[in-house]
Amino acid sequence: MPAGKSRASLATVVSSRGEAVTDEEYERLSAVAIGTAVAAGELSALEVVEAALRRIAQVDREVRAFREVWADRARTTARAIDAADADGRPLLGVPIAVKNAGSRQVAQLAAAGAVPIGLTSTPGPGTPWQTWGLTDRGPTLNPFDPELVPGGSSAGSAVAVATSMVPLATGSDGAGSIRIPAAWCAVIGLKPTNGLVPTGDGTGLAVGGALARTSLDLLTYLQVVAGALSGPTGPLRVTWSADLGFAQTVPGIAAVARAALDRLVADGRLDEVETVVRLRDPEPAWTSLRARGGEDNGQRLGRTGEDPTGIRADNDRRLRAIFRTTDLIATPTTPNPPHGHDGPGELISVALTWAFNLSGHPAVSLPAGFTADGLPVGLQLIARHRHDLDLLAGLAG
Amino acid sequence: MSVRPTQQLSGGKLLSSIRAELAPYRDQIAPLNKQVAVIRFAAEQTDPGLWQRRMEASRVSAVQKEKAFSQLGYQVDHQVLSGRTSAADFAALIDRHSADPRTSAVIVQYPPPPHLAPLVQRLAPEKDIDGLLGDRSLQQACATADGITRVVRPFAQDDPKIAVVGGQGFVGSGVVRLLQQDGLRVESLDAGDDLRRTRNADIVVSATGNPHVLTDEHIRPHHRLVVDSGFMPQPDGSIAGDIAPSAQQIPQYITPVPGGIGPVEMAVLMDRIVRQEVDPGRDPWSVPQVAYLSRGEMAARSNLAPAAGAVAQQVNQPADGRSNAGRQEPGISRNGGEQSR
Numbered sequence: 022m023p024a025g026k027s028r029a030s031l032a033t034v035v036s037s038r039g040e041a042v043t044d045e046e047y048e049r050l051s052a053v054a055i056g057t058a059v060a061a062g063e064l065s066a067l068e069v070v071e072a073a074l075r076r077i078a079q080v081d082r083e084v085r086a087f088r089e090v091w092a093d094r095a096r097t098t099a100r101a102i103d104a105a106d107a108d109g110r111p112l113l114g115v116p117i118a119v120k121n122a123g124s125r126q127v128a129q130l131a132a133a134g135a136v137p138i139g140l141t142s143t144p145g146p147g148t149p150w151q152t153w154g155l156t157d158r159g160p161t162l163n164p165f166d167p168e169l170v171p172g173g174s175s176a177g178s179a180v181a182v183a184t185s186m187v188p189l190a191t192g193s194d195g196a197g198s199i200r201i202p203a204a205w206c207a208v209i210g211l212k213p214t215n216g217l218v219p220t221g222d223g224t225g226l227a228v229g230g231a232l233a234r235t236s237l238d239l240l241t242y243l244q245v246v247a248g249a250l251s252g253p254t255g256p257l258r259v260t261w262s263a264d265l266g267f268a269q270t271v272p273g274i275a276a277v278a279r280a281a282l283d284r285l286v287a288d289g290r291l292d293e294v295e296t297v298v299r300l301r302d303p304e305p306a307w308t309s310l311r312a313r314g315g316e317d318n319g320q321r322l323g324r325t326g327e328d329p330t331g332i333r334a335d336n337d338r339r340l341r342a343i344f345r346t347t348d349l350i351a352t353p354t355t356p357n358p359p360h361g362h363d364g365p366g367e368l369i370s371v372a373l374t375w376a377f378n379l380s381g382h383p384a385v386s387l388p389a390g391f392t393a394d395g396l397p398v399g400l401q402l403i404a405r406h407r408h409d410l411d412l413l414a415g416l417a418g
Numbered sequence: 419m420s421v422r423p424t425q426q427l428s429g430g431k432l433l434s435s436i437r438a439e440l441a442p443y444r445d446q447i448a449p450l451n452k453q454v455a456v457i458r459f460a461a462e463q464t465d466p467g468l469w470q471r472r473m474e475a476s477r478v479s480a481v482q483k484e485k486a487f488s489q490l491g492y493q494v495d496h497q498v499l500s501g502r503t504s505a506a507d508f509a510a511l512i513d514r515h516s517a518d519p520r521t522s523a524v525i526v527q528y529p530p531p532p533h534l535a536p537l538v539q540r541l542a543p544e545k546d547i548d549g550l551l552g553d554r555s556l557q558q559a560c561a562t563a564d565g566i567t568r569v570v571r572p573f574a575q576d577d578p579k580i581a582v583v584g585g586q587g588f589v590g591s592g593v594v595r596l597l598q599q600d601g602l603r604v605e606s607l608d609a610g611d612d613l614r615r616t617r618n619a620d621i622v623v624s625a626t627g628n629p630h631v632l633t634d635e636h637i638r639p640h641h642r643l644v645v646d647s648g649f650m651p652q653p654d655g656s657i658a659g660d661i662a663p664s665a666q667q668i669p670q671y672i673t674p675v676p677g678g679i680g681p682v683e684m685a686v687l688m689d690r691i692v693r694q695e696v697d698p699g700r701d702p703w704s705v706p707q708v709a710y711l712s713r714g715e716m717a718a719r720s721n722l723a724p725a726a727g728a729v730a731q732q733v734n735q736p737a738d739g740r741s742n743a744g745r746q747e748p749g750i751s752r753n754g755g756e757q758s759r
Contacts, residue, residue, distance in 0.1 A: 043468050083533045162505065
């Protein structure tokens with residue numbers, strides 16, 4: 022270890038007196054805390070990577086979040102960080118899990134100092150529903166109930182964050198694929214404004230995004246992948262809808278999400294306004310667009326106007342009107358709790374999320390609390406286009 | 419005028435008094451044929467040393483709980499699980515106790531292995547005597563945080579500044595929440611913060627589990643109370659708290675380790691289960707007012723300028739005679755009468 026990397030201690034509570042980063046300390050460290058400590062020479066990137074690998078060895082045998090673990094590559098990257106002069110990159114030495122290895126956002130995160138440590142699970146073949154993940158060791162388990170799925174398609178990324186194997190993981194969201202597993206695993210999942218974080222998806226429905234345990238980590242993520250965005254200029258208004266006007270939301274789920282919103286309002290973080298939020302069920306529009314995108318790679322599809330059902334344009338108009346009286350819309354992230362490994366049955370887990378893949382609005386799922394059965398529930402917030410920071414600024418954690 | 423030596427607040431004496439007060443309930447509880455489940459995890463030989471010490475602390479605490487609930491007339495199902503217990507097996511155990519009408523309460527010793535921690539949320543809220551379920555719990559916080567808050571209250575009648583070190587942790591966050599609910603001024607310190615900010619406080623609560631993290635750099639004679647919630651078995655068999663030996667004789671009052679907050683936690687759990695099972699109308703126990711010096715009084719007695727900063731800078735040496743083995747050890751008593759027992 023070069024001079025200057027003395028690891029004098031991360032303010033004494035964490036990693037004091039020269040001990041290596043313990044599993045318990047690693048579990049509590051956010052991406053920003055790790056990046057700051059590595060940049061300050063208080064933690065070694067290699068020790069952090071070793072802590073992540075220990076944690077994966079301990080936890081992933083059971084939950085199966087990772088399809089691949091890149092131990093040697095991560096160690097090499099970390100050693101190079103420790104050997105170089107410390108720099109101020111925001112994610113220096115932060116182990117991250119990735120959903121799509123070749124994506125542009127992974128390259129951006131690595132350039133910001135992050136250390137990709139493994140590839141996370143996504144759904145396997147054979148089901149029309151995407152709310153699960155598969156590894157060659159078996160399906161990914163929900164950390165809160167091994168008999169249930171974690172959600173998907175960013176299944177392993179959500180589980181890797183929820184079980185503190187990594188503080189930050191990438192995902193992508195074309196109908197709710199970040200927000201749904203975030204909700205069902207009790208982590209924060211950010212779907213940015215469509216187009217802000219490109220994916221290979223020709224329909225334009227999907228956007229890259231990330232999952233983390235703190236909003237500060239996702240603010241830092243956004244800064245890295247999307248650059249400067251304008252933040253909120255004053256207290257934000259929020260309006261509540263349990264069903265967007267069409268979804269069949271389970272009452273117990275709505276109550277937990279509503280209670281979480283009540284706490285944000287009571288804390289003075291948001292001001293509640295009453296607005297009628299009634300959208301049309303986007304299923305025909307989404308399905309039509311996805312089918313056409315599959316045929317012609319979708320490059321010529323505009324954001325609106327090529328939906329033969331007219332639903333997309335209609336919902337866009339309705340959302341423009343709604344966002345004239347509020348800054349945020351709040352809903353449950355899903356209308357239903359996580360389902361079993363045999364599938365969701367008749368439940369449409371994407372009912373409350375995919376409208377915003379069609380409209381392109383940024384959205385986040387925040388941990389709202391738990392059902393009476395101890396299953397996590399997500400609170401979804403939706404903001405205006407390119408107002409991604411409104412989703413995170415000022416929120417807890 | 420010299421300053422009094424540090425007074426130790428004995429949690430053991432408190433627990434004895436609460437135990438005596440609650441003893442009559444045994445006649446109501448024992449015939450119910452109910453049980454309390456205490457679930458803890460054993461370390462493997464190959465686990466890291468720190469984890470082994472944490473699991474030893476967990477064992478000590480579980481044994482104390484077994485004793486406390488047994489004395490009230492409960493049977494105790496003390497389960498010792500391997501850290502390699504599968505999620506399915508752990509979920510089944512939690513579900514079995516959640517559904518079993520004989521089980522009055524379930525306690526999972528923290529920290530459980532990381533792959534099992536989320537499953538604790540399956541616990542039936544009415545059996546969550548230790549406040550593990552957050553806002554779904556009927557309890558406002560874990561028993562340790564509740565006990566610490568009860569110890570702090572009699573020292574906090576004049577709007578003092580309270581520093582909570584480890585304020586983002588499981589116990590510390592509960593302490594911060596409960597004290598803020600009381601309308602008290604609380605500063606939460608955690609990783610990344612300069613812990614020397616404790617010097618600005620009147621009361622210091624430390625709940626990091628990081629042995630001897632607070633030293634004579636952090637603890638000052640004007641601290642009227644220092645609560646040490648650390649409990650970490652050491653390789654030599656001793657138990658280390660958060661407060662370093664160099665600082666243990668500095669404040670006016672301190673909770674010792676062991677024998678401080680550990681027994682207080684037991685007293686809270688006994689209190690909670692009695693109210694839950696047989697006497698909902700019973701008031702939670704509280705700690706009476708004790709005599710202490712405020713910062714200003716402290717400065718005056720030390721013939722120093724009353725400026726708080728000056729006190730913090732200058733009064734940093736313990737008075738003589740601190741090794742006095744016959745030092746009085748007042749209990750944290752409910753009504754003051756227990757000390758003679």
